[in-house]
Amino acid sequence: MAALPSKNLRVALIAAGVFVGMIGLSYAAVPFYKAFCKATGFGGTTQRAEKAPDKATDQFIMVRFDANTSSGLPWEFHPRQNVMKVKIGEQNMAYYDARNIGSNTNTGTAVFNVSPASAGAFFDKIQCFCFTKQTLKAGQAEELPVSFFVDPALLDDADARNIKEITLSYTFYPATDPAVQSKSVANSN
Amino acid sequence: MAMAYAVKDDHAHDDHSHDPTGWRRYVYSTNHKDIGTMYLWFAIMAGVLGGFLSVLMRMELQQPGIQIFHGLAQMVYSLPDPATVTDPAKKLAYEQGLLDNGMQMYNVFVTAHGLIMIFFMVMPAMIGGFGNWFVPLMIGAPDMAFPRMNNISFWLLIPAFLLLMLSMFAEGPSGMYGVGGGWTIYPPLSSTAGTPGPAMDFAILSIHLAGASSILGAINFITTIFNMRAPGMTLHKMPLFVWSVLVTVFLLLLSLPVLAGAITMLLTDRNFGTSFFVPSKGGDPLLFQHLFWFFGHPEVYILILPGFGIISQVISTFSKKPVFGYLGMAYAMVAIGVVGFVVWAHHMYTVGLDADTQAYFVAATMIIAVPTGVKIFSWIATMWGGSIDFRAPMYWAIGFIFLFTVGGVTGVVLANAGVDRTLHHTYYVVAHFHYVLSLGAVFAIFAGWYYWFPKITGYMYSERIAKLHFWVTFIGVNIVFFPQHFLGLAGMPRRYADYPAAYEGWNRVSSYGSYISAVGVLIFLYGMVSAYLKKVKAPDNPWGVGATTLEWTLSSPPPFHQFSTLPVIK
Numbered sequence: 001m002a003a004l005p006s007k008n009l010r011v012a013l014i015a016a017g018v019f020v021g022m023i024g025l026s027y028a029a030v031p032f033y034k035a036f037c038k039a040t041g042f043g044g045t046t047q048r049a050e051k052a053p054d055k056a057t058d059q060f061i062m063v064r065f066d067a068n069t070s071s072g073l074p075w076e077f078h079p080r081q082n083v084m085k086v087k088i089g090e091q092n093m094a095y096y097d098a099r100n101i102g103s104n105t106n107t108g109t110a111v112f113n114v115s116p117a118s119a120g121a122f123f124d125k126i127q128c129f130c131f132t133k134q135t136l137k138a139g140q141a142e143e144l145p146v147s148f149f150v151d152p153a154l155l156d157d158a159d160a161r162n163i164k165e166i167t168l169s170y171t172f173y174p175a176t177d178p179a180v181q182s183k184s185v186a187n188s189n
Numbered sequence: 190m191a192m193a194y195a196v197k198d199d200h201a202h203d204d205h206s207h208d209p210t211g212w213r214r215y216v217y218s219t220n221h222k223d224i225g226t227m228y229l230w231f232a233i234m235a236g237v238l239g240g241f242l243s244v245l246m247r248m249e250l251q252q253p254g255i256q257i258f259h260g261l262a263q264m265v266y267s268l269p270d271p272a273t274v275t276d277p278a279k280k281l282a283y284e285q286g287l288l289d290n291g292m293q294m295y296n297v298f299v300t301a302h303g304l305i306m307i308f309f310m311v312m313p314a315m316i317g318g319f320g321n322w323f324v325p326l327m328i329g330a331p332d333m334a335f336p337r338m339n340n341i342s343f344w345l346l347i348p349a350f351l352l353l354m355l356s357m358f359a360e361g362p363s364g365m366y367g368v369g370g371g372w373t374i375y376p377p378l379s380s381t382a383g384t385p386g387p388a389m390d391f392a393i394l395s396i397h398l399a400g401a402s403s404i405l406g407a408i409n410f411i412t413t414i415f416n417m418r419a420p421g422m423t424l425h426k427m428p429l430f431v432w433s434v435l436v437t438v439f440l441l442l443l444s445l446p447v448l449a450g451a452i453t454m455l456l457t458d459r460n461f462g463t464s465f466f467v468p469s470k471g472g473d474p475l476l477f478q479h480l481f482w483f484f485g486h487p488e489v490y491i492l493i494l495p496g497f498g499i500i501s502q503v504i505s506t507f508s509k510k511p512v513f514g515y516l517g518m519a520y521a522m523v524a525i526g527v528v529g530f531v532v533w534a535h536h537m538y539t540v541g542l543d544a545d546t547q548a549y550f551v552a553a554t555m556i557i558a559v560p561t562g563v564k565i566f567s568w569i570a571t572m573w574g575g576s577i578d579f580r581a582p583m584y585w586a587i588g589f590i591f592l593f594t595v596g597g598v599t600g601v602v603l604a605n606a607g608v609d610r611t612l613h614h615t616y617y618v619v620a621h622f623h624y625v626l627s628l629g630a631v632f633a634i635f636a637g638w639y640y641w642f643p644k645i646t647g648y649m650y651s652e653r654i655a656k657l658h659f660w661v662t663f664i665g666v667n668i669v670f671f672p673q674h675f676l677g678l679a680g681m682p683r684r685y686a687d688y689p690a691a692y693e694g695w696n697r698v699s700s701y702g703s704y705i706s707a708v709g710v711l712i713f714l715y716g717m718v719s720a721y722l723k724k725v726k727a728p729d730n731p732w733g734v735g736a737t738t739l740e741w742t743l744s745s746p747p748p749f750h751q752f753s754t755l756p757v758i759k
Contacts, residue, residue: 008334008412015408019446026450026480030465033476043475043541070469111468117541159543173469 041121044113046168048131049124052091052149059088061150066169067096073174074102075136080143089152091126096144096170100136107135108172115167122154123166133175208749216344219336220749221321224343226645228317231346232310232634239305240710242298247669247703249295253690259291266290266358266366289365295686296369297357303372304392307492308399309350311626314634315495316406316441317343320434322645324410326740326747327428329419329756334412342406349398352391360386368392371684373481374455376466376474381459390459393452400445407438407445419739421758425519428738429512432519433498436526440487440494443530448484451477475540482533490529492626493593494522496633497564500586502738503636504568507583508575509735514567521560521567528557538606539613547606554604561597565590578735581655585636588663589629596624599674614684617677623670635659635713642720643727647746651723654716662709668702 037045063086065079080095100106110130114123125131129144136142148168154160209217218224249258262268268290274283321339325332333339357367361384368388370378377383414435418427427435454465455477464470466477505512512518535554538547568590577583599621603609612618635658642650672695681692688696730741743751 004416007416011412011415012335012408015411015442018442019404019408022443022446023450026447027454029447029450029480030454030476033473033479037473043473109469111471118543159545171468 037120041119041123042117044115044117044120046112046114046120047122047124047151049126049149051126052124053089053152056087056090057152057155059155060085061088061154061163062086062165063092063094063148063150064165064167065094065096066167068169068171070171070173073106073108073172075100075106075108075172077170077172086150088150088154091147091149093145093147094168096129096146097141098134098136098144098172099141100138103138105135105137107133107175109133109175110170110172112168112170115169116160116163118157118159119154119163119166122151122157122160123168124149124151130170134172217340218343219332219340221325221333221336221339222645222747222749224339225318225321225323227343228313228321228346229319229645231343231350232314232318235305235309235313235350237710237714239302239310240707242302242305244703244707246295246298246302247700249686250688250696251700252697253688253693255288255291255687258295258686259287262290262294262366263287265294286364292686293362293365293369294367296371296684297361297367299684300368300371300374300392301353301357304353304396305350306627307372307488308396309346309353311492311630311634312403313346315492315499315630315637316403316410316434316437317346319430319499319634319637319641320406320410320437320495323641323738323740324413324431324434325417326743326751327431327738328414328417328422329739329752329758330413330417331750331752331755333409334417335409338405338409342402342409345398345402345405349395349402352395352398356388356391356395359388359391361388362386373478373485374452375481376455376458376477379455380466380474390456393456396452397449400449403441404445407441410434410438411442419752419755419758425516426758427519428498429501429515429518429522430495430498430738433494433496433501433522436522437491437494440491440526440529444484444487444491447480448488451480451484454480478537478540479533482536483530485536486533487526487529489622489626490525492630493633494525496589496630496637497522499633499637499640500568500589501571503582503586503640504571505737506640506732506735507578507580507586508572509578509733510571510575511737512567513570513573514563517563518567521563524560525557528553528560532557535604535606535609538609551604551606555601558597558601565594565597578733580639580732581650581652581659582636582640584656584659585632585639588659589632589636592624592632592666593629596621596626596629599624611680612677614682615677616673616681616683619683620670620673620677623666623673628666628670632662635662640732641740643731644740644743644745644747646720647727647744648720648723649725649727649731650720651716654712654719658709658712658716661712662706665702665705665707665709669699669706670702672696672698672702 037043041047063084065082067077067079069075069077076099078097080097084092084094086092112130114120125146125148127145127147129146134142134144150166154163215223215227218227245257249256263270268287271280271284271287274280321333359366361367361369363385366388368374368384370384374392379389414431454463457463458465458467464472466472466474468474501512501518532550532554534542534546534550599617603612603618603621639650639655675695676692679692681688727745729743729745730736732741739756740747
């Protein structure tokens with residue numbers, strides 16, 4: 001049994017390799033999960049598009065707008081319209097109003113998703129104030145536009161075709177660390 | 190199951206003059222039996238403490254309102270007595286704060302009870318204790334493959350446990366103490382948003398150390414079982430307990446790193462500005478739940494699989510028959526282990542998974558009932574027509590089959606995403622997992638305890654006390670947990686110190702049951718102490734012809750070093 005120690009060491013090293021590999025996979029799950037959410041609209045992750053389809057359908061859907069502000073950011077942030085009735089496939093424009101009610105200049109980033117979650121894959125934004133950071137001086141008010149359309153593919157999806165109403169929700173958080181912020185915005189898009 | 194006969198090992202003696210003695214024998218131990226014994230002592234200690242926490246919780250839940258925890262918090266954390274606050278305006282606020290502290294403390298107890306029972310009671314008892322003791326003996330090996338690593342595995346548990354204790358007394362939420370997020374430690378409650386204090390960091394580091402201990406143990410067991418089997422002991426002749434430990438340690442090796450990764454992300458989110466689970470910086474708290482349950486579901490099989498192995502040995506021994514369908518039994522455990530990795534999201538039906546995903550997880554989860562059913566029916570078939578000897582270990586084993594089946598059936602109920610909508614996070618879930626773990630796994634541990642007690646200590650336990658222990662525990666735990674099904678169906682949520690008065694009746698019954706179970710623990714301790722005091726010498730094989738595995742060919746207790754001449758299995 002002279003070979004036993006080296007044989008044991010080999011099995012132990014393989015097992016240790018599996019351990020390290022699984023740690024690696026758990027970290028690999030982070031970008032994989034983000035890519036998965038982006039590709040499938042999982043959990044209401046919205047899509048980004050260059051332009052709306054050439055032809056809109058004649059079906060209508062309701063889009064509701066929701067706005068939240070983190071307690072760390074002294075901003076007033078409201079949708080200008082609570083609800084819009086839009087044609088599926090047609091490009092639309094909605095506006096939010098933000099005002100800095102604090103006494104300092106602040107920079108914020110809006111994170112977003114839509115509800116129900118299964119609508120995420122079919123909600124496309126062309127332009128959005130959430131794509132970049134927003135900076136407001138003390139007392140400054142700003143009009144924040146979002147240009148979007150609802151993908152007609154929604155009408156063919158077994159889970160999503162019965163959706164009558166989609167809620168688009170934003171939450172403004174203070175953008176404290178520019179490096180982390182720009183990275184995370186890129187990731188969540 | 191293949192019959193394994195060993196050459197009786199008469200050449201091994203424990204009279205080597207250089208064998209360690211005194212405290213060095215244990216602290217520096219590289220002997221699998223001594224380390225196994227220390228694991229068992231540790232598990233008993235942790236189990237008594239975890240059980241004590243649960244009895245205090247049941248005392249609180251015996252009536253609606255907060256009975257004991259505000260007083261307990263005031264006493265344990267040395268907060269001022271409300272009577273000393275004289276300003277009437279401040280008094281009310283102070284009393285409210287004390288109440289909050291008490292309710293936080295209740296949740297800390299919930300968390301600690303879960304973590305202690307999982308990481309410091311069931312796993313050390315089954316894998317560290319019985320696994321260390323009997324895997325080398327059953328496969329005819331002289332010791333574990335890496336005896337020194339075995340020592341580290343055990344001694345890592347002690348600082349892990351101390352860190353968990355420390356976390357109960359460190360600041361958690363601002364102005365309060367401990368970690369109250371449950372053993373699942375979901376963010377944001379476990380991130381700086383919910384628990385800014387260091388209590389959470391202590392708990393995370395405790396789980397890190399306990400995980401490192403388990404991983405080292407897993408590597409050790411895999412190497413031992415693959416490389417150190419005696420000549421003729423093929424994988425398909427291995428006793429089912431060894432099979433169960435083999436599957437268990439593979440699950441550990443594959444799932445624990447994912448938990449380690451997840452809690453490391455949580456730790457860096459809390460302390461080093463990363464944003465894995467911080468939504469304001471582009472992270473996703475839901476990812477933690479996916480990672481956690483990718484570990485957590487295999488973990489519950491890690492807790493029960495060695496129990497399956499113990500029950501197979503016990504049922505076979507006392508039915509005086511080989512286990513029915515040996516290969517089916519072994520591969521059922523492999524199947525449970527494999528499928529256990531692809532069902533994790535059945536813990537997350539309410540997070541907003543789409544219908545197709547839920548349908549998949551429902552189907553995959555229900556498939557696990559098939560290999561589990563194979564095991565249950567094979568145990569019954571083993572008993573069928575056997576010459577059954579109703580000794581104490583057999584009582585516990587039959588009790589296990591009954592209780593585990595009840596827990597398995599409610600598990601199938603909960604597997605349905607639609608049903609789970611109403612039962613999620615209610616006492617129905619609490620009843621379910623206590624039937625499979627608190628009753629299933631613990632009954633398996635006690636079956637193993639009485640089965641191997643004569644072998645480990647060399648003394649016979651008292652059959653009368655062991656059976657009294659069984660009946661008191663069996664009645665007690667059923668009174669604790671069966672009514673919790675009713676509470677869950679009635680909608681009572683878990684992890685709250687208080688509840689509406691409508692739930693009082695069954696809560697009262699459940700609390701009485703926990704006092705009966707606590708008496709059961711005292712009977713267990715009494716039986717153990719009296720066995721040590723009476724010193725009734727146990728024969729090498731007290732169980733007769735049914736006990737066919739290699740440990741029964743050795744003396745009781747076995748020599749300090751065994752199998753220096755390897756046994757040959759025919």
